Amino acid sequence: SLLGGFKYVADYLFSANAIFNENLGVTQYQISGSLANQFMAGDLGALINHTVYWTDPTDYMLNQLRQIAFRMSLQAAKDDANASNATQTVSYTGTSTKTIFTTNFSLVAVAASLNILAVVAILPTYYGWWALKRKSSMSPLETARAFAAPLLRDAGAN
Known part of the structure; x- marks a missing residue:
């Protein structure tokens, strides 16, 4: 052999x-x-x-x-x-996984409505921004001073 x-x-x-x-x-x-x-x-x-x-x-x-x-x-x-037939048949059984997404349009509509409602609810807080007497920014230090943080109470204005 x-x-x-x-x-x-x-x-x-x-x-x-x-x-x-x-x-x-x-x-x-x-x-x-x-x-x-x-x-x-x-x-x-x-x-x-x-x-x-x-x-x-x-x-x-x-x-x-x-x-x-x-x-x-x-x-x-x-x-x-010793040469043999080069053609060979091989049986194959296979599986594959496919990810299928489905959209629930009613949930999408509710989520979009809540987003729009949140934006509309915040808009009134910006009313009158043009009436500020000085330039302001969203700096955390400036915001803390506006709320009278004890650490920044004696700090000067920007």
């Missing part, structure tokens, strides 16, 4: 074994597999000091497996014996 072949290649490329024996001050080592040799670090001459270690081969192995899988897929695509 294809996956069996993939496993065989991975075992062949990445199987590794390292055996260290220390007996009466003599250290012996037996290393098999290219991966063990490739990622071994440290000083083999100083085995007695335990300075031999291995770096992590995970990234290397994953990248190699990705490359092998990619090359296998390219070869499978070129192989006419």
Whole structure:
């Protein structure tokens, strides 16, 4: 099978074994597999000091497996014996959500009437603005002084 072949290649490329024996001050080592040799670090001459270690081969192995899988897929695509019909029928059942707005025109009319009524109710407060004896503004400080705020009682006029 294809996956069996993939496993065989991975075992062949990445199987590794390292055996260290220390007996009466003599250290012996037996290393098999290219991966063990490739990622071994440290000083083999100083085995007695335990300075031999291995770096992590995970990234290397994953990248190699990705490359092998990619090359296998390219070869499978070129192989006419394995070519299949490119037409494929896929069934699909889907749903979608649509937001639908409806307008209640009687509520719109009531809201518009209340807005107009509020404007009409405020208009009388502006009656006689032209009769003011000086220029005025809507400054919060001026408004506070007009209502005799204790903090601004001794402040001068604008």
